[in-house]
Amino acid sequence: MKLYNLDLSNFATKTRIVLYEKGVDFEKADPPGGMGSADYKKLNPVGKIPALQLDNGQVIPESEVINEYLEDKYPQNPMLPKDAEGRAVVRGCSRFHDLYLEPPLRAVLPKLFGQKLDDQFIADKMTEVNSRLDQLESAIGSPWATGANFSMGDAALAPTIFFMINMLPAFGSKGPLEGRPKLAAWWANIQERPSTKKAIGEQQAALNAFMKK
Ligand SMILES: N[C@@H](CCC(=O)N[C@@H](CS)C(=O)NCC(=O)O)C(=O)O
Numbered sequence: 001m002k003l004y005n006l007d008l009s010n011f012a013t014k015t016r017i018v019l020y021e022k023g024v025d026f027e028k029a030d031p032p033g034g035m036g037s038a039d040y041k042k043l044n045p046v047g048k049i050p051a052l053q054l055d056n057g058q059v060i061p062e063s064e065v066i067n068e069y070l071e072d073k074y075p076q077n078p079m080l081p082k083d084a085e086g087r088a089v090v091r092g093c094s095r096f097h098d099l100y101l102e103p104p105l106r107a108v109l110p111k112l113f114g115q116k117l118d119d120q121f122i123a124d125k126m127t128e129v130n131s132r133l134d135q136l137e138s139a140i141g142s143p144w145a146t147g148a149n150f151s152m153g154d155a156a157l158a159p160t161i162f163f164m165i166n167m168l169p170a171f172g173s174k175g176p177l178e179g180r181p182k183l184a185a186w187w188a189n190i191q192e193r194p195s196t197k198k199a200i201g202e203q204q205a206a207l208n209a210f211m212k213k
Contacts, residue, residue: 001026002053004043006035008206010102011063012050013159013199018067018152020195022074026052064094067152079152089146093153101136102160104128108171126173129164137180143189150193158190162200166207 003019005012005028019026033039036047044051044061051061052069060066071079080087104125111117136157141147145154161183164176177184190196 001055002029003027004029004031004040004049004051004053006030006049006206007202008210009049010159010163010203011048013162013203014063014155015050015052015066015070016199016202017155017158017195018070018079020198021077021079021150021155022070023077024070024074029053064098064152064156067094067155071152079150079155081149081151086146090151090153093146093151094156096136096139097153097156097160101129101132101157104132105160105164105167111171112167122171126168126171129168129176130173133164133176133180133183137183140182140186142182142185145186154186154190154196158196158200159203161187161190162203 001024003012003015003026005016007013007028031037031040031047031049031051032043035049041047043053043059046061048061050063050066051059052066053059060069067079080090107125108117108122111122144150145157161176165187168175177187190200
């Protein structure tokens with residue numbers, strides 16, 4: 001099994017966390033030609049990272065679809081509860097991440113790649129990020145995002161919160177944990193868990209290399 005991956009990518013890190021939790025063997029591969037390249041689009045037409053290539057050649061794109069596939073295929077160390085209601089809660093958490101929490105951060109990332117963005121645009125996106133973080137603070141569980149068990153919700157949130165810790169102040173915002181004690185307590189737990197420690201450690205190393213450039 002091959003994961004088209006970049007260690008810096010928060011969505012690829014989301015999937016690596018699930019692979020590490022389940023102890024599944026996989027090979028990491030850079031997207032041929034880079035993200036969005038014509039060569040990579042032959043494998044994943046949308047061109048985004050991550051995508052999982054199975055040993056039979058099938059390519060599964062989209063972090064959430066890959067994570068659901070991994071859960072179906074490798075039920076050990078479950079990332080979803082058994083009951084339908086609990087599964088809805090976890091899926092709601094990763095969907096909140098994908099649809100509402102992460103997009104306003106993503107909108108300002110081009111600035112890190114040298115693109116000029118309007119100051120008001122950045123300020124508006126920071127207001128939106130902080131309002132989503134407040135919603136997360138009011139809903140987050142303990143010790144894990146959706147309660148007693150580590151889940152796909154934690155896998156979705158952790159790599160983006162890592163980005164926010166490292167990036168929000170550079171965009172003129174307070175850090176995501178500041179004034180949010182439940183989120184800060186959850187983040188302390190994330191730093192102790194082997195799967196997140198490893199995956200976010202890789203993300204950190206890739207961020208350090210990116211910052212050096
Ligand atoms: N909905 C996608 C989002 C993936 C995504 O945005 N990946 C970024 C890297 S973190 C990417 O590939 N960007 C390049 C592009 O959009 O062409 C998923 O969950 O996998």
